[in-house]
Amino acid sequence: MKIVADENMPYVEELFAEFGQIEFVNGRTLTAEQVKDADVLLVRSVTKVNQALIDQATKLIFVGSATIGTDHIDVDYLQQRGIEFSNAPGCNATAVGEFAFIALLELAKRLGTQLKGKIVGIVGAGNTGTAAAKCFEAYGLQVLLCDPIKQAEGDSRLFVALDELIAKADVVSLHVPITKVGPHKTWYLFDGARLNTLKPNTWLINCCRGEVIDNHALIKMKQARNDIKVILDVWEGEPNPIADLVPLVEFATPHIAGYSLEGKARGTFMLYQTLCRILQQQATKSLVDLLPPFEFQQSLNTASLDESHLLKMCRLVFDLRDDDALFRQSFHTSAGFDLLRKQHTHRREFSALAVNSCIDNAFSASSDCIKMLWSLGYSQ
Numbered sequence: 129m130k131i132v133a134d135e136n137m138p139y140v141e142e143l144f145a146e147f148g149q150i151e152f153v154n155g156r157t158l159t160a161e162q163v164k165d166a167d168v169l170l171v172r173s174v175t176k177v178n179q180a181l182i183d184q185a186t187k188l189i190f191v192g193s194a195t196i197g198t199d200h201i202d203v204d205y206l207q208q209r210g211i212e213f214s215n216a217p218g219c220n221a222t223a224v225g226e227f228a229f230i231a232l233l234e235l236a237k238r239l240g241t242q243l244k245g246k247i248v249g250i251v252g253a254g255n256t257g258t259a260a261a262k263c264f265e266a267y268g269l270q271v272l273l274c275d276p277i278k279q280a281e282g283d284s285r286l287f288v289a290l291d292e293l294i295a296k297a298d299v300v301s302l303h304v305p306i307t308k309v310g311p312h313k314t315w316y317l318f319d320g321a322r323l324n325t326l327k328p329n330t331w332l333i334n335c336c337r338g339e340v341i342d343n344h345a346l347i348k349m350k351q352a353r354n355d356i357k358v359i360l361d362v363w364e365g366e367p368n369p370i371a372d373l374v375p376l377v378e379f380a381t382p383h384i385a386g387y388s389l390e391g392k393a394r395g396t397f398m399l400y401q402t403l404c405r406i407l408q409q410q411a412t413k414s415l416v417d418l419l420p421p422f423e424f425q426q427s428l429n430t431a432s433l434d435e436s437h438l439l440k441m442c443r444l445v446f447d448l449r450d451d452d453a454l455f456r457q458s459f460h461t462s463a464g465f466d467l468l469r470k471q472h473t474h475r476r477e478f479s480a481l482a483v484n485s486c487i488d489n490a491f492s493a494s495s496d497c498i499k500m501l502w503s504l505g506y507s508q
């Protein structure tokens with residue numbers, strides 16, 4: 129069996145070698161010629177899998193994408209051809225949720241203010257939106273959810289309309305898939321008109337897909353209203369963000385919100401499980417065995433954890449300032465954007481770090497901060 133896999137997908141060797149020969153390829157420049165004799169194709173978000181790419185791949189039985197998003201895959205075409213397809217729903221949701229939380233703590237710090245007390249509006253209450261909400265709620269923030277699709281499906285959570293969310297929220301965090309048609313299409317959901325409805329001093333963060341915001345309109349808005357603060361992990365036209373936008377954005381990263389080691393491992397592992405099912409083979413590998421132990425364990429000996437302490441705790445697993453600085457140095461070329469992603473030092477999720485208290489009294493104030501850290505996702 130021949131497996132063609134993106135060279136930037138970790139753990140492929142460990143999980144797929146037992147099935148046959150693996151050929152690692154550059155996912156961005158992959159050609160029909162390279163996949164024509166593949167039985168299995170493993171891709172990331174940068175590879176467009178469509179008729180043009182796999183027309184000649186007559187042996188192909190499975191296409192797996194180690195991503196949450198599926199906008200790069202022509203799922204209908206795969207279905208017509210009878211080729212099994214699977215993405216990895218939820219694989220990096222925790223990473224995205226923690227990214228949004230940490231990024232907003234960093235922003236508050238940079239602006240000399242606090243995240244505490246803010247109302248956070250989450251647009252798209254699926255896996256990543258829910259993971260973000262979990263962090264904000266663990267920190268005691270009020271969260272508003274907007275998801276008309278889930279609402280119509282009868283999801284029991286409380287939802288608000290987008291206009292109401294924008295009118296009430298101090299922070300707007302975007303977590304929708306990119307869709308171009310239908311009543312809830314998200315392409316340019318935040319166009320110029322909607323951006324102009326953001327209330328004064330809103331913080332806007334996008335870690336879903338760049339085109340959910342009209343980036344040219346965002347430039348205009350930022351030039352007119354610097355009270356609006358923006359964090360972008362995803363960009364219209366990746367891997368070539370609009371150069372004029374970058375200096376206007378408070379934190380800028382190269383589409384790495386989902387890049388925790390755990391998220392990456394889960395993504396590849398889910399594809400491994402699917403291939404085992406297709407081949408009617410027992411899955412013998414384990415996800416936990418893939419992950420290296422984390423270097424630190426943290427004891428807190430403080431009776432209360434203020435926001436700057438919390439940010440220090442977060443930086444132990446992920447220091448977003450490094451990604452922001454590197455991005456500003458080398459986003460100018462598509463090679464630069466992709467290289468930043470390729471060389472990203474995989475961060476860990478909160479769960480990699482075990483925290484406990486040095487203060488023995490279980491009823492001391494410290495027990496509340498420890499509980500908050502555990503609710504955020506840190507291990508006990």
Ligand SMILES: NC(=O)C1=CN([C@@H]2O[C@H](COP(=O)(O)OP(=O)(O)OC[C@H]3O[C@@H](n4cnc5c(N)ncnc54)[C@H](O)[C@@H]3O)[C@@H](O)[C@H]2O)C=CC1
Nearest residue numbers: 196197252253254255256275277304305312335336385386
């Ligand atoms: N920056 C990064 O590294 C990553 C980005 N992503 C992106 O984030 C997207 C969302 O991921 P998940 O939350 O896991 O997907 P999901 O499918 O679990 O949730 C998306 C939610 O958005 C809702 N939705 C769709 N249209 C909407 C609209 N117009 N208004 C409000 N809600 C709407 C859906 O009903 C659904 O509940 C992915 O499709 C992917 O494009 C995902 C992972 C990592």
Ligand SMILES: O=C(O)C(=O)[C@H](O)COP(=O)(O)O
Nearest residue numbers: 172173174195196197220386
């Ligand atoms: O899961 C998704 O959807 C994403 O956007 C990924 O985190 C992007 O990662 P790559 O597939 O481009 O490595």
